[in-house]
Amino acid sequence: MARTPKAVALGSALRQARLGKGLKLREFAARISRDPAMLSRWETGERTPKPEQVAQILTALGVSGDQYDDVLTLVHGTHEPHWVATTLPEHRQQMSAYLEYEQNARHMTAVAPLLIPGLLQTTEYIRAIMSAGGVLPIDILTRIAVRIGRRDVINRSNPANLVALIGQAALYQDIGGKVVMVDQLRHLVEMSRRPNIDLRIVPFGVGWHPGLEGPFHLFESDNPAPVVFLDTRRSTLWLHSNDDVNAYKHAVDTVLRVAMSPDDSVRFITEIANRMETCDDVADHLA
Structure with a gap:
């Protein structure tokens, strides 16, 4: 079973x-x-x-x-066929499962329309999100350490493969200010050079695609079977039935068809970082 x-x-x-x-x-x-x-x-x-x-x-x-x-x-x-969490204890339980799947995954796909995926976030980007999200200062350092530790799955000698489908909007978010955002964009370019990371930007103007419905993660390994994780403001959801997982695999294929190539994505991110660096702040770049 x-x-x-x-x-x-x-x-x-x-x-x-x-x-x-x-x-x-x-x-x-x-x-x-x-x-x-x-x-x-x-x-x-x-x-x-x-x-x-x-x-x-x-x-x-x-x-x-x-x-x-x-x-x-x-x-x-x-x-x-599914596991919904709506309480704090259930969220902790699901996070335990998430870490298990992440550390044992052979292949991961992160569809992230509005924020940089967690495994590709810089320390200061993480800090900015947590500070703005109301995490107590005494807890921030611990949470940052945990998230940084999770990067081992893509940095170790036998790393998991990661496909990151990042929405163009995520590149323009003012998370922590200009310095933090420029550093985050440069970090994406650096990480994209790794052979186990396939980073692609999903641009504006490509019409509807499943990535617009919200972020999700697809974990694939030999055992356990593939699963999908969805995270919302007040609840989280695991899906593992074949029908559900296949629907999200199809969604990934659809997003891939409208995403930029890896090379074009890197050039696009670099161009945004260069322009952002010359502006007084992120808002000026968007103007």
């Missing part, structure tokens, strides 16, 4: 709880009288334990209170 985002999140939660106690898998499996191979499958999301089995694991690890309840909720509906 294919791994699903919710099963992956459940497995990650169980694994983190075990590691938090400093226990190795075989050691802990013996303690709770479970087969190490089956415990491993539960922790990777390849199999889903029953509620009573999850309860046994959490109790043995001394997990209680809200954390206990949050993990136990993941047992139900692990193989439903």
Whole structure:
């Protein structure tokens, strides 16, 4: 049975709880009288334990209170065709699954009509977004460190392939001011030179395309099966049924047809950065 985002999140939660106690898998499996191979499958999301089995694991690890309840909720509906998160605990659970998929992906596609995709954001661009978004200053450094750490997936020796389909509007946003935006655009040009990154700009004036409906991420790997992640202001959504995933694969193909070539995209970004650099601020460049 294919791994699903919710099963992956459940497995990650169980694994983190075990590691938090400093226990190795075989050691802990013996303690709770479970087969190490089956415990491993539960922790990777390849199999889903029953509620009573999850309860046994959490109790043995001394997990209680809200954390206990949050993990136990993941047992139900692990193989439903979609997973919607509307509460803060659910958002944290989905982010855990997101990080798992991102780090294990073979191929990722980010459709980003209004903002630069997270893996291609500079530190100051991230800081500007978080500051304007109301993140407490005490939390900003931690969140920046986490996001920077995620870049390993495209920087390591065996990196994942990333297709970034960025809307032209994202290049003109005044995120942090002129210096931050120019540096961000230069960074995009630099990252586009990497063989595992296919960066393309979707220009204005190409008519309707699925990218105008909003951002989404498509994760593809050998196991788990391909999945789609969508993020809105108040909710997030995972899709993993074949019909849904194929619909988004078709959407990616449609956006690719109207996007600039990689070379034209780099020239376009460079031209915007050069013009922006000579203006007093981003607004003057847009005028």
